[in-house]
Amino acid sequence: MANDFSYKDKKVITIGIVRDLTGLSERQIRYYEERKLIFPERSSGGSRKYSFADVELLVEIANKIEDGVQTHEIRKEMLRAQKKQNQDDLRRKMIQGQLNAQFGLRKGPSS
Amino acid sequence: MANDFSYKDKKVITIGIVRDLTGLSERQIRYYEERKLIFPERSSGGSRKYSFADVELLVEIANKIEDGVQTHEIRKEMLRAQKKQNQDDLRRKMIQGQLNAQFGLRKGPSS
DNA sequence: CGTGTAAGGAATTCTGACACG
DNA sequence: CGTGTAAGGAATTCTGACACG
Numbered sequence: 001m002a003n004d005f006s007y008k009d010k011k012v013i014t015i016g017i018v019r020d021l022t023g024l025s026e027r028q029i030r031y032y033e034e035r036k037l038i039f040p041e042r043s044s045g046g047s048r049k050y051s052f053a054d055v056e057l058l059v060e061i062a063n064k065i066e067d068g069v070q071t072h073e074i075r076k077e078m079l080r081a082q083k084k085q086n087q088d089d090l091r092r093k094m095i096q097g098q099l100n101a102q103f104g105l106r107k108g109p110s111s
Numbered sequence: 112m113a114n115d116f117s118y119k120d121k122k123v124i125t126i127g128i129v130r131d132l133t134g135l136s137e138r139q140i141r142y143y144e145e146r147k148l149i150f151p152e153r154s155s156g157g158s159r160k161y162s163f164a165d166v167e168l169l170v171e172i173a174n175k176i177e178d179g180v181q182t183h184e185i186r187k188e189m190l191r192a193q194k195k196q197n198q199d200d201l202r203r204k205m206i207q208g209q210l211n212a213q214f215g216l217r218k219g220p221s222s
Numbered sequence: 223c224g225t226g227t228a229a230g231g232a233a234t235t236c237t238g239a240c241a242c243g
Numbered sequence: 244c245g246t247g248t249a250a251g252g253a254a255t256t257c258t259g260a261c262a263c264g
Contacts, residue, residue, distance in 0.1 A: 007118040007163045012128045014255095016154065016234060021123065026235080027246055035245095043127065045254045047235060052118045070244070125234095127255060137256080138225055146224095156233045158256060181223070226262085234255060241247085 011041040011049040018050050022058050029058060035071040037061050037078065122152040122160040129161050133169050140169060146182040148172050148189065 015026055022029075032038050033048075038058060040048040050058075064074050126137055133140075143149045144159075149169060151159040161169075175185050 010163075012132065013123045014125055014128070014234080017123045017125070017160065020154075025246075027248085030236090031245065043131075043254090045235090047254070049128065052121075065245075125255080136225075138227085141257090142224065154233090156256090158233075176224075183223095223264090228261095232257075236253075240249095243244085
């Protein structure tokens with residue numbers, strides 16, 4: 001993969017830290033999850049774990065709500081963006097597949 | 112600065128997550144702090160907070176201890192490395208200062 | 223020296239619910 | 244609809260100490 005994910009997407013931040021990082025209340029953070037806007041992982045004991053990407057997303061969500069956008073609308077926006085992203089990914093993958101078929105390019109850096 | 116620190120150095124990971132990430136026991140993690148090998152921040156309530164960089168450092172420390180190196184030795188190694196880093200930084204800064212004095216280069220990207 | 227453990231307490235997090243509007 | 248709050252319980256973390264070696 002071109003863009004290997006690392007720190008930004010690892011879910012390792014507990015809700016109290018997220019609260020401090022974003023300035024949101026825990027109530028707000030949990031509510032946005034209830035509305036399917038954010039998807040933390042869980043520790044073995046059941047505690048929520050967020051990534052830095054989640055933290056940034058939470059701030060964006062809170063900003064939109066302040067602007068009067070409802071959670072349902074925000075969710076639809078996100079689904080649209082996600083869908084477009086998937087299409088773009090697929091298109092890129094197909095073009096790559098064509099190139100490989102035509103010219104027999106190998107994938108990874110060969111040793 | 113050339114290398115703006117971001118996710119890797121933010122202290123946002125609690126000790127339980129660090130335990131899961133490294134496979135070390137909480138006892139080990141706290142002990143390495145007692146021996147001044149690692150420096151977590153504290154939340155308002157007193158809980159330790161680590162960065163991804165800390166997590167990586169902890170693994171390195173544990174590996175050295177497994178190799179029979181004592182914490183005191185590891186600490187000395189780290190201080191040497193730190194000192195060298197500071198010297199390099201200073202040297203770079205001085206050279207930059209000379210260039211600025213000679214040619215009057217401005218620092219940041221001007222608007 | 224480095225690590226495990228039991229102990230007691232304090233801080234953290236969880237869920238479901240009532241409230242307001 | 245989005246958020247605050249009190250409630251009760253469970254999981255998490257903290258410190259200081261004893262143990263082994």
